Amino acid sequence: MATEPSSRRPKLAAEGKRTVEGWRGNALAVEFCEDDLDLLDNVLTVVPILRIVAALGREARKRGLRYPVAGPADLVACLGKDTLTYGVHRITRATIEHAMPEGWFPIAHEGELLSRLHLALLRCEAEAAQMRPRPAIHQR
Amino acid sequence: MAAFATLFNWVTTPGNVWTRIAQGPLVTGLPIEFLELGGLGGPTALGFTLDGYSAAPPFYQRYKVTRTMIPAFPGPDQGTGSPTLVISFLVSPWAEFWLLPTANCMAHIHMI
Numbered sequence: 593m594a595t596e597p598s599s600r601r602p603k604l605a606a607e608g609k610r611t612v613e614g615w616r617g618n619a620l621a622v623e624f625c626e627d628d629l630d631l632l633d634n635v636l637t638v639v640p641i642l643r644i645v646a647a648l649g650r651e652a653r654k655r656g657l658r659y660p661v662a663g664p665a666d667l668v669a670c671l672g673k674d675t676l677t678y679g680v681h682r683i684t685r686a687t688i689e690h691a692m693p694e695g696w697f698p699i700a701h702e703g704e705l706l707s708r709l710h711l712a713l714l715r716c717e718a719e720a721a722q723m724r725p726r727p728a729i730h731q732r
Numbered sequence: 733m734a735a736f737a738t739l740f741n742w743v744t745t746p747g748n749v750w751t752r753i754a755q756g757p758l759v760t761g762l763p764i765e766f767l768e769l770g771g772l773g774g775p776t777a778l779g780f781t782l783d784g785y786s787a788a789p790p791f792y793q794r795y796k797v798t799r800t801m802i803p804a805f806p807g808p809d810q811g812t813g814s815p816t817l818v819i820s821f822l823v824s825p826w827a828e829f830w831l832l833p834t835a836n837c838m839a840h841i842h843m844i
Contacts, residue, residue, distance in 0.1 A: 607781075608748050609748060609749045611749060614749045617743050617753060617755075618744070693792060695791060711786070711787045711828070714787040715787040718825055
């Protein structure tokens with residue numbers, strides 16, 4: 593019997609395994625090597641937001657982000673007082689707290705982090721689009 | 733047009749492992765999606781938890797089914813004809829669906 597949908601994610605550590613393999617799901621099994629780096633760089637250009645996801649993932653590695661990430665506060669602590677700017681996106685303490693709801697945590701590994709960052713960036717773009725001034729023909 | 737590339741995108745889902753079974757934009761005008769599960773080797777009794785993460789409100793939703801019977805996996809190009817769970821996610825630029833079953837099964841999300 594199904595329960596009512598819940599918007600809160602229980603923080604039970606023992607609730608199933610969270611693995612990178614599970615995150616990959618049925619992703620196409622293709623092995624890449626160092627020689628493919630320029631190809632992967634070009635592929636990231638096909639969908640520009642993925643370049644930002646990659647840049648943020650690299651920044652998280654550089655700053656030594658540890659998993660699991662329990663909540664937005666861990667990401668804020670990793671960022672410190674810095675502001676990161678990638679294209680039209682500005683990442684600050686306030687934008688992390690706004691764009692990444694508690695329900696998206698804990699984050700078990702880097703794959704989950706990349707997925708959540710992708711969602712957060714798209715959320716910000718959608719919200720910015722909603723706030724954009726409408727052409728006069730749409731105003732009443 | 734459905735948000736996901738194929739009508740039947742079955743994903744092998746091990747028991748007790750969170751598996752990302754679908755991801756993509758939710759562009760359908762009707763915010764209803766169907767979770768189909770198929771038992772490996774025949775009809776199976778299992779429980780499962782389905783988590784949905786979305787770039788649009790409500791951003792996260794969880795559905796939990798403690799125990800149910802699922803039909804046998806019909807093969808990669810077919811559906812079971814009976815959704816295990818009907819869920820509702822609003823239009824979103826991107827959503828991810830994660831499944832945690834209590835036993836091995838095949839899973840896919842079908843959108844109308």
